[in-house]
Amino acid sequence: MTIDTETVQRERLKSRSGAESTSLVRAELPRWAPWAVFAGSLVLVGGLLAITGFSIGLFVVGSVVLYAVVTYALSRVVEGGRKATDRLVTIVVTSAFAVALIPLISVLVTVIGNGIARFDAEFFSSSMRGVVGEGGGAYHAIMGTLIITGLAAVMSIPIGLLTAVYLVEYGGRTRLSKAITFFVDVMTGIPSIVAGLFAFALFALFFGPGVRMGFAGAVALSVLMIPVVVRATEEMLKIVPNELREAAYALGTPKWRTIVKIVIPTSIAGIASGVTLAVARVIGETAPLLIIAGLTTSVNLNPFDGRMATLPVFSYTSYAAPGVPRDPYIDRAWAAALVLIIIVLLLNLVARLIARLFAPKTR
Amino acid sequence: MTAPTETATTPAPAKPVTQLGDRIFAGSAKGAGILILVVLAGVAAFLVAQAFPAVVASPAELPGERSLAAYIGPLVFGTVLAAVIALIIATPLAIAVALFITHYAPRRIAQGLAYVVDLLAAVPSIVFGLWGAFTLAPAALGLMTWLHTYLGWLPFFAGPVSVTGRTMLVVGVTLAVMILPIITAVSREVFLQTPKLHEEAALALGATRWEMIRMAVLPFGRSGIISGAMLGLGRALGETMAVAIILSASGAVTFNLISSDNPSTIAGNIALQFPDSTGLAVNTLIASGLVLFVITLLVNALARFIVNRRREFSGAN
Structure with missing residues (x-):
């Protein structure tokens, strides 16, 4: 040819x-x-x-x-x-x-x-209490999502951060750190519904078989969130130059103060952006909350007291079990999905901005 | 070198000074790491504990009055079928997208394009579920009718075509969209790690861009592609809401992808049944969840094993 x-x-x-x-x-x-x-x-x-x-x-x-x-x-x-x-x-x-x-x-x-x-003021200001057909909103679900995700973040961030510090600063190549690295990797692959079943199995031991609780939902979410935080933080701590640590040691600084005052501040932009992405990942999780947090129609701000509505579950239930007439329920399902997607995209944007604005000056 | 007599007089080298703060900090860091292992063990232990009543119960007491294996078997079949369809669709597409971002797109916008693909991963699964049911299923009706008319002799497209479009094929396509970003991200990382010298050597020998990719990039990235695909498989196996929303499941064991008679999946079945279940039915669902947990654990562990083995042998780091 x-x-x-x-x-x-x-x-x-x-x-x-x-x-x-x-x-x-x-x-x-x-x-x-x-x-x-x-x-x-x-x-x-x-x-x-x-x-x-x-x-x-x-x-x-x-x-x-x-x-x-x-x-x-x-x-x-x-x-x-x-x-x-x-x-x-x-x-x-x-x-x-x-x-x-x-x-x-x-x-x-x-x-x-x-x-x-349905992306209107009523959607953000009223709950579904006593609402049949048109009207109503997702105020209760939005608050539930914020509370449960917030609790999950409060539990996951310290554990994830400390684990990453252990892996990078203390672990070296010990068998324990290898095991943790491997199982954190495996944990990223746990299906979200299995995390929900875990939380159910755990809390059913203490509260009986019909347990539904916002806090248990937060536990399920942190099972999903911890590995993401660990991976993100680990990557960021690894790229802190060793010269910085050695300079601190040379001045007689103890190791823990070196980590707290030198290593973490240097990488805080990357860590914050990783944590934000982790929050964005779990805030849209439906399956575990469907199982363990359930759904109510009224506002419940106490995560330790019974069912708690969340945006994804609200959206799913409005779609899967609509009342009569059907259309207002489907509209609310879509509006909840829209709110959710806006929150997730904003979190992603914030994560990128943090990483860019607060990155350490390299030159 | 000092005289040996002098070393004899100085005290033995003291242990490095460890402050209280140091010990507390190191201990809590180690404790957090151990806590993660405990949690993972706890996940397995609690699932086993709650699944146990269903394992020992007689078939007559279980939902559907079948044995546990007969209950979970069709679900496992559906789970694997949906995930495999997703994988078959997503893997070639993901490789092409990763190649486009690393080797075809202009350098200036490549990072932005990668970010756009990552955005797909950020969309919550409930949104994909609603999208699949309301947009994709009606849109796929034409395609499914076409497949049935011209490829109806294949068992996959035997039909009759579902009128709602909520079929296994649509679920597979939706799952493919959901796992595309992870396969793309992993493949992209390894494609970028291809030694520049290999690529330049191929080009210097007169290879076209595709020949360079076939000779240098793809062989180097093969294990990355495999492990990315397996991570995607793990995601697809455990995906819940898209299946629960889209699929109209009857529990039939069939390879027919376009009819209204579809096998359900483990995760989808749990999401649909759990809120209304009590007693032994809950234990049965947890037993099926345990099976799902074990399957995804094996797939993920295998994927990680492949990645890690490659990392040790590659010259990239």
Whole structure:
């Protein structure tokens, strides 16, 4: 196939200058060729679909497939098989990325489109107590989510932080630290529903088989949160330069003061951003809270006293067990999903900002 | 070098001074680490304790009046089926996305694109569930009808096509979207670790970009891809809400992906049944949760083992 292209090349050059017999330059498609092919396939597929009946999905998919096939064929004739494969793979990889973006955009559009209907002041200020049909809100669920996630963070952050300090500063390569590292990794993979069952099994021992409690939900969430905090903090402590520690030791500072005054402040931006991401991860968890925190219609601010509503469970229950008429319940489910997604995206944004703004100055 | 006589007169080297604060701090750090191990052991122990009554109970007392194995078996089948569909869809896509971010996208925007893909991981699972049920399921009806018409001879697409679209295939696609970010993130990390010299050597020999990737990047990143896929598998196995919301489950054991007769999954079944269950039914559900715990534990441990083994042999660090 290379011979083919070379003869083509040679003949072309001959016809141009007439003198050369060999060439060091391979034939190449002109820069505008891919764009021209792309525009051509858009027009062609668009025209065909205009006759048979238009559909945006078929239009995009058809154009890209046609574009890939024509580019491959052209390139194979002009540039040879290897270059043609390269071009084909480039198209495939790029469209794969575009495909991966579709669900993200679709999710955002769906949630915003459906959730905006009940995204009003009443939704944030009233509970579902005594509400049948329209009206009502998720004030009780929002408070429940904040309380349970807050409690989970209060339990997870010290444990996670101290464990990471142990792993990086004290553990070295002992068997204990290896075991902790391995099991923290394993713990990141615990299904959230199993964490919920664990909390249920634990609290059922003390409070009987029908136990539902906000605090137990916080315990379940911290099982999910601790490994994330440990991993994030560990990564950050590891990149603190050893020179800083040694300088502190040289001044006679005890090890614990070195860690508290030098190592942690240096890495605090990364740790804070990791912790924020961990909170963002657990705040949307539904399954464990469905099992152990349950749902109520009224405001319950005491995590040790009975059922406690949370946003994800509120959204799920409004969808799964709607009353009559059905529409107001579905609207509230979407509004709760919208609030949740806004909280999560804000937390992600805050995490990035913290990491960027408070990062130690390196130069 | 000082004379040996002098060393004899100086006292034996003292133990390093350990302050009280030091001991407290080191102790609490170590204690936190041990607490994590205790919690994990506790998870296993409490699940076993609560599952035990269901294991020893006679089949007549269990929900559905079947033996425990007959109850959990179809659920395990459904769990694995959904996760495998998700994995088959997500892995090639994730590899392509990771390659796009590391080797195709312009350097300037690559970091931003990686962040966008990570955003997918931040979307709560309940949102994916609602999206799958309200948007994806109706949208997939056309595709499923097409599959049934032209590929109906395959057992997977035997039909009849579900009218609501709440099928195993849609669940698989939703799970694929949910595990895409983790597989992408792990593959991206290893692709970035490919030694620059290998890549440049391949290019210097005249390789095209794809040939360079095939010769240098993919062989180097293979174990990373495998472990990323297994971490994704672990996620998909344990995913609850998307399944509970989307799937219309009848408990049938079938490979038919597009009908309204679908096997349920362990996690989805627990979420649907637990709030209304009492007594031995709760113990049965916890027993199924224990099975799920063991399966995901094995998958994750295997994934971590592959990653760690590679880390020791690679020249990257």
